[in-house]
Amino acid sequence: MTTTTVSESTPTGSVPPAKRGGVVGLLASIGGQNLSLAGGLVFLLVLFGSLNGNYLSWDNIQVIAEAVTISGLLAVVQTVVIICGGLDISVGSQAGLASVVSAMAFTSTGSNALLGMAAAIGVGVVIGGLNGLIIVYGRVNATIATLAGLAAYKGVAQLISNGSAQGYVLNDSIFIFLSRGKIAGLPVMVWLLIVVALAVHVMLKYTDIGRNIYAIGGNDTAARLAGININKYLIAVYGLLGVVAAVAGILLTARTGSGQPVSGSEGLELQSITAAALGGCALRGGKGGIGGTLLAVALLGALENGLTVQGINSFWQNVAQGALLVVAVVIQQRRSGERAVGLPA
Amino acid sequence: MTTKTTNAGAGVRELGKRFGEVRALGGVTLDFPAGQVTALMGENGAGKSTLLKILTGDHQPTEGSVLLDGAEVELHSPARARAVGIRIIPQEPEIIPHVSVAENVYAGALPRKAGRRLDRAELRRRIEADLDRLGFSRVLDPDLLGSELTPAQRQLVEILRALTGEAKVIAFDEPTSSLSEQEVEALFGLIRRLRDAGVAVIYVSHRMKEIFQLADRIAVLRDGTLAGVLDAAQASEGELVRLMVGRDLSAMFVRQNVATDQVVLDVQHLSTDDVTDISLTVRAGEVVGLAGLIGAGRSELALALAGDLPVRSGTVHLDGQELRSGHPGAVIRAGLGLAPEERKAQALFLQRTIRDNTSLVVLERLRRWRFVRRTAERELAQQYADRLRVRAPSIEHEVRKLSGGNQQKVVLARWLARKPKVLILDEPTRGIDVGAKAEIYQIIADLAKEGVALLVISSELPEVLGLADRVVVMQNGRITGELDRAEATEERILALAMADDLASGPDLAAAASDEGRTA
Numbered sequence: 097m098t099t100t101t102v103s104e105s106t107p108t109g110s111v112p113p114a115k116r117g118g119v120v121g122l123l124a125s126i127g128g129q130n131l132s133l134a135g136g137l138v139f140l141l142v143l144f145g146s147l148n149g150n151y152l153s154w155d156n157i158q159v160i161a162e163a164v165t166i167s168g169l170l171a172v173v174q175t176v177v178i179i180c181g182g183l184d185i186s187v188g189s190q191a192g193l194a195s196v197v198s199a200m201a202f203t204s205t206g207s208n209a210l211l212g213m214a215a216a217i218g219v220g221v222v223i224g225g226l227n228g229l230i231i232v233y234g235r236v237n238a239t240i241a242t243l244a245g246l247a248a249y250k251g252v253a254q255l256i257s258n259g260s261a262q263g264y265v266l267n268d269s270i271f272i273f274l275s276r277g278k279i280a281g282l283p284v285m286v287w288l289l290i291v292v293a294l295a296v297h298v299m300l301k302y303t304d305i306g307r308n309i310y311a312i313g314g315n316d317t318a319a320r321l322a323g324i325n326i327n328k329y330l331i332a333v334y335g336l337l338g339v340v341a342a343v344a345g346i347l348l349t350a351r352t353g354s355g356q357p358v359s360g361s362e363g364l365e366l367q368s369i370t371a372a373a374l375g376g377c378a379l380r381g382g383k384g385g386i387g388g389t390l391l392a393v394a395l396l397g398a399l400e401n402g403l404t405v406q407g408i409n410s411f412w413q414n415v416a417q418g419a420l421l422v423v424a425v426v427i428q429q430r431r432s433g434e435r436a437v438g439l440p441a
Numbered sequence: 442m443t444t445k446t447t448n449a450g451a452g453v454r455e456l457g458k459r460f461g462e463v464r465a466l467g468g469v470t471l472d473f474p475a476g477q478v479t480a481l482m483g484e485n486g487a488g489k490s491t492l493l494k495i496l497t498g499d500h501q502p503t504e505g506s507v508l509l510d511g512a513e514v515e516l517h518s519p520a521r522a523r524a525v526g527i528r529i530i531p532q533e534p535e536i537i538p539h540v541s542v543a544e545n546v547y548a549g550a551l552p553r554k555a556g557r558r559l560d561r562a563e564l565r566r567r568i569e570a571d572l573d574r575l576g577f578s579r580v581l582d583p584d585l586l587g588s589e590l591t592p593a594q595r596q597l598v599e600i601l602r603a604l605t606g607e608a609k610v611i612a613f614d615e616p617t618s619s620l621s622e623q624e625v626e627a628l629f630g631l632i633r634r635l636r637d638a639g640v641a642v643i644y645v646s647h648r649m650k651e652i653f654q655l656a657d658r659i660a661v662l663r664d665g666t667l668a669g670v671l672d673a674a675q676a677s678e679g680e681l682v683r684l685m686v687g688r689d690l691s692a693m694f695v696r697q698n699v700a701t702d703q704v705v706l707d708v709q710h711l712s713t714d715d716v717t718d719i720s721l722t723v724r725a726g727e728v729v730g731l732a733g734l735i736g737a738g739r740s741e742l743a744l745a746l747a748g749d750l751p752v753r754s755g756t757v758h759l760d761g762q763e764l765r766s767g768h769p770g771a772v773i774r775a776g777l778g779l780a781p782e783e784r785k786a787q788a789l790f791l792q793r794t795i796r797d798n799t800s801l802v803v804l805e806r807l808r809r810w811r812f813v814r815r816t817a818e819r820e821l822a823q824q825y826a827d828r829l830r831v832r833a834p835s836i837e838h839e840v841r842k843l844s845g846g847n848q849q850k851v852v853l854a855r856w857l858a859r860k861p862k863v864l865i866l867d868e869p870t871r872g873i874d875v876g877a878k879a880e881i882y883q884i885i886a887d888l889a890k891e892g893v894a895l896l897v898i899s900s901e902l903p904e905v906l907g908l909a910d911r912v913v914v915m916q917n918g919r920i921t922g923e924l925d926r927a928e929a930t931e932e933r934i935l936a937l938a939m940a941d942d943l944a945s946g947p948d949l950a951a952a953a954s955d956e957g958r959t960a
Contacts, residue, residue, distance in 0.1 A: 302812050302813060302815075303808070303811040303812055303813060304804035304805065304807075304808045304811055304813050305811055307797065307800075307801065307804055307813065308804075310790070310793065310797075311790055311793075311801060314790040314791070314792055314793060315786070315787075315789065315790050315791070317786060317787045318786075318787055318788050318789060318790060319790075320749060320769055321747060321749055321769050321779060321781060321787055321788065322769070322773075322801050322802050322855075323768075323769045323770035323771075323772070323773040323774070323802060324770065325768065325770055378792075382790065382792055382793075383792055
């Protein structure tokens with residue numbers, strides 16, 4: 097009996113994990129998935145940079161960064177929802193509705209930008225919370241619930257805006273600051289993405305809230321038996337998504353100058369989910385991180401901008417994005433090494 | 442009776458199966474002759490399911506062979522086993538809910554006309570012919586949908602499925618657990634007809650009465666080996682029970698009674714959807730064993746106590762405080778922990794590290810504001826990994842890469858770190874090797890010494906006897922008896938666990954031990 101017990105390997109205490117130094121340690125901490133993403137990003141930058149000299153200019157880099165801000169914000173919160181074992185395909189519609197609400201509230205309050213934004217964020221909280229409530233208490237599959245939301249919230253946005261762009265906000269200094277302002281050489285919008293991403297990263301990585309989110313997505317039964325209030329967490333996570341989607345909607349208003357019910361927000365669900373999946377989120381939950389998602393956002397942005405700079409038909413971008421999403425998930429499934437029988441989970 | 446080995450029917454020779462380090466079956470040589478009903482008995486985990494799964498091609502044996510009509514067969518897949526004529530009627534019938542009985546029966550081999558169109562007329566003709574042939578035309582309407590069937594009818598659909606094509610061997614896995622008495626009679630009539638038609642019938646059941654009614658021979662498995670084969674006409678219940686039990690692992694148990702008088706867990710008249718009128722107490726430092734067969738409601742009771750299944754009536758007091766909440770979080774805060782039956786499905790986060798898995802229920806003690814104090818967390822996880830001797834390169838190792846025994850230790854580490862007043866352990870040693878088992882027994886003994894009240898659910902009788910100061914036995918969601926350490930024997934526990942099914946009731950226990958003494 098004693099021989100069988102020692103044969104396996106040493107107890108945890110006796111071998112302290114060796115500190116790997118320098119480059120190897122750094123690479124190991126980044127992880128294989130992120131390394132291949134970074135490799136892909138460098139490849140794209142070199143490829144498009146060699147095809148067009150202006151591609152790698154500081155101006156164009158800023159254009160790319162600004163272009164990915166909105167989808168990047170949504171990808172960050174989509175990551176949280178996916179880690180929690182859910183999915184939200186109504187993010188684009190939520191952003192569109194928030195955009196319309198921010199502009200209309202701005203106009204009707206006599207050009208009060210802060211009230212406009214507050215109204216948009218309030219709508220975000222309500223819609224996000226509603227998604228969560230439907231999923232948790234209506235026991236509706238997250239994909240179906242938010243597919244319904246995708247249609248319904250877009251419809252609401254179109255109804256209240258009569259289907260057209262609303263208001264004009266670029267006569268207000270706050271909206272101008274959001275759309276054109278710079279802090280330390282970087283556009284304000286990019287700073288917003290950095291702040292939100294950092295905050296979410298800290299939450300996921302360093303707080304007990306983050307631990308519980310990973311636990312719920314990893315094994316909801318075990319999480320429940322460990323005393324985690326799953327319902328509360330799910331509703332809060334969808335609520336958080338609603339708030340950030342509203343922020344994205346406000347940025348959309350600031351960028352285009354008016355409230356946009358549909359244009360600019362359509363397709364954001366695909367972009368955010370693709371970024372999360374490419375970034376290493378397991379679509380069944382429990383795995384993923386903000387770093388990978390941001391790298392994927394950058395990669396998608398670089399690709400989109402590169403194709404535009406090269407004058408390639410923009411319809412190809414949809415093809416490329418769809419293909420990337422499938423490839424990312426196929427690679428994930430291969431890696432997870434489960435038995436390939438029955439329907440995919 | 443094993444001399445005529447080349448007869449028609451199935452057989453296994455020196456059959457063995459290992460799952461990693463655990464031997465589920467070893468050196469079993471047994472015949473299932475055509476035209477006879479062979480009953481297969483044994484405690485939970487004795488190897489019955491493993492044997493059946495090898496016969497149906499779900500598992501591949503690690504040693505030995507399977508014979509069919511005297512010739513060796515290679516059952517590399519369920520489809521292959523089916524093709525050579527081996528069928529199993531599973532305990533839980535697999536029914537497609539929204540199609541008719543006829544389509545359920547012939548699913549996968551539906552009759553068709555040119556252009557792959559379903560041939561409804563032929564389907565109708567076939568199902569009616571089959572129902573007629575088997576004498577079920579009155580009990581089963583072929584047009585009913587799968588979702589409309591009663592449990593008995595579902596079973597019939599499975600039987601009809603099994604009988605399509607040529608069946609040589611049919612195994613029934615506890616078929617009567619959901620059937621009424623009349624339905625059981627009808628089923629037995631069918632089984633007898635199958636037997637008379639020359640089919641080799643394998644019948645797995647815990648129910649003595651049924652086995653004596655039906656079986657020609659009774660094979661008893663114990664710890665994955667064949668304990669004996671009896672002629673049903675001559676066998677007695679006592680003899681069977683004694684064949685099913687009787688191991689000696691007492692050397693593995695290092696227990697002294699450290700129970701105090703202070704009742705920590707006090708359950709009174711608790712009823713849920715699964716259990717009825719449960720009253721039991723566990724005192725500080727006491728180990729109470731909860732014994733019973735699979736399906737007795739023990740795990741459901743544990744989940745209800747942990748706040749995960751709703752309580753219909755009754756009270757639970759923990760350290761004198763009434764526990765009202767139906768939320769696991771509140772129950773954990775009150776001081777009760779549960780290490781559930783299925784550690785991978787219900788307890789572990791396989792993709793996360795040992796550290797993560799250990800600290801999950803103590804995060805609120807480890808956090809400052811909402812930030813987890815990483816150093817404190819590492820120290821805590823390391824401390825319990827060391828104490829429980831979890832074997833892994835480091836606490837940053839993913840739990841899915843650990844062996845079953847070490848995974849179980851991580852689950853225990855989680856609860857030890859929480860320091861609960863009451864700890865419920867559901868099958869704490871299932872599927873782990875002997876060495877790790879002994880270590881877990883030691884951990885349980887240590888916990889008792891520290892004054893934790895322990896409720897240990899186990900289907901392994903020697904384990905229950907070795908660990909428990911007191912044994913509570915359940916059957917069909919009720920407590921059928923309670924035994925002190927001094928009076929508990931495997932025979933008595935088993936007799937209580939099967940109390941409803943034994944003709945002679947609990948008296949059997951006395952009878953069995955008397956016979957044991959005279960033998």
